[in-house]
Amino acid sequence: MSNKPSPEASAxxxxxxxxxxxxxxxxGDVIAAYSEPLYWQIRRMVNNHDDANxxxxxxxxxxxxxxxxxxGDARLSTWLYKIAINESLSFLEKEKRRAGVSIDSPDARxxxxxxxxxxxxxxxxxxxxxxxxxxxxxxxQQLVFNMRYYDDMKYEDMSAILGTxxxxxxxxxxxxxxxxxxxxxxxx
Amino acid sequence: MESNxxxxxxxxxxxxxxxxxxxxxxxxxxDRMAASLPVQEWERDAASSPARRSVWxxxxxxxxxxxxxxxxxxxxxxxxxxxxxxxxxxxxxxVLAQAVGSDTFIDDYILDDADSADLLDDVWNESI
Numbered sequence: 001m002s003n004k005p006s007p008e009a010s011a012x013x014x015x016x017x018x019x020x021x022x023x024x025x026x027x028g029d030v031i032a033a034y035s036e037p038l039y040w041q042i043r044r045m046v047n048n049h050d051d052a053n054x055x056x057x058x059x060x061x062x063x064x065x066x067x068x069x070x071x072g073d074a075r076l077s078t079w080l081y082k083i084a085i086n087e088s089l090s091f092l093e094k095e096k097r098r099a100g101v102s103i104d105s106p107d108a109r110x111x112x113x114x115x116x117x118x119x120x121x122x123x124x125x126x127x128x129x130x131x132x133x134x135x136x137x138x139x140x141q142q143l144v145f146n147m148r149y150y151d152d153m154k155y156e157d158m159s160a161i162l163g164t165x166x167x168x169x170x171x172x173x174x175x176x177x178x179x180x181x182x183x184x185x186x187x188x
Numbered sequence: 189m190e191s192n193x194x195x196x197x198x199x200x201x202x203x204x205x206x207x208x209x210x211x212x213x214x215x216x217x218x219d220r221m222a223a224s225l226p227v228q229e230w231e232r233d234a235a236s237s238p239a240r241r242s243v244w245x246x247x248x249x250x251x252x253x254x255x256x257x258x259x260x261x262x263x264x265x266x267x268x269x270x271x272x273x274x275x276x277x278x279x280x281x282x283v284l285a286q287a288v289g290s291d292t293f294i295d296d297y298i299l300d301d302a303d304s305a306d307l308l309d310d311v312w313n314e315s316i
Binding site: 024032036039043044056057064118121126149152177180181184 | 197198200201203204205206207208209210214217218221222224225226228230231233234235
């Protein structure tokens with residue numbers, strides 16, 4: 001279930017965020033509205049509930065502490081997604097550096113370990129296989145696939161968040177699907 | 189063209205990720221997160237600054253200034269009206285015209301070159 005606010009409600013929320021006397025209450029509403037979509041975005045990147053929980057907290061804390069930098073040039077959701085994705089990428093980079101693996105070179109063992117460490121799963125074998133296939137992709141491709149496939153996000157919105165052209169995103173999604181296909185062909 | 193194999197897999201999985209969260213996680217998270225937000229400098233500033241002024245309090249000085257200008261304009265209008273009135277001109281006021289035409293009036297009220305000796309002579313002549 002996603003309870004993301006409508007564009008009108010989001011605009012009202014942004015207005016309240018800019019008023020120092022209302023900002024705290026408004027930010028509580030932001031947390032209530034965006035914690036679920038941001039959580040799933042982060043969780044699909046890090047494949048672990050505990051890490052996703054920590055990163056979600058960091059995301060909102062960073063957003064709150066830099067609230068006076070939010071001028072409304074970008075949409076509220078774009079701004080929050082950017083923070084969440086940057087937090088997640090930094091986390092993954094640290095994890096991979098610790099394991100001695102490049103961020104752009106997916107490591108099957110690391111991904112499998114991360115998935116098997118995740119205890120909050122529903123036992124759906126096919127869904128788990130797809131997660132394993134997605135975890136083999138480079139981080140940026142995983143991001144594009146997750147946003148497009150699971151969140152059904154428009155390429156234009158993804159472009160605003162990731163700072164990549166719509167054409168490049170489409171190509172990236174196409175490549176990701178090809179690699180997933182290859183993964184499943186190898187499984188058969 | 190995307191592969192049928194891949195599409196069939198994606199179609200079979202649907203949007204399910206197979207991931208779950210503990211019961212009530214999002215509500216608990218929102219409550220905990222909102223409670224843990226530190227107080228910011230600009231919040232303190234907003235709290236210590238005077239209460240927000242009402243619209244009347246904001247416009248009141250401008251209304252007062254406009255009323256003052258209106259008062260000045262009214263006064264000037266009245267003075268102008270009085271000074272241009274026919275009763276205030278010699279031609280339009282017969283009493284004034286007679287007075288100005290009278291030598292006695294001129295001698296008594298306008299000319300001031302009489303000295304005390306002349307005044308005493310006048311008093312003597314008038315047998316006062």
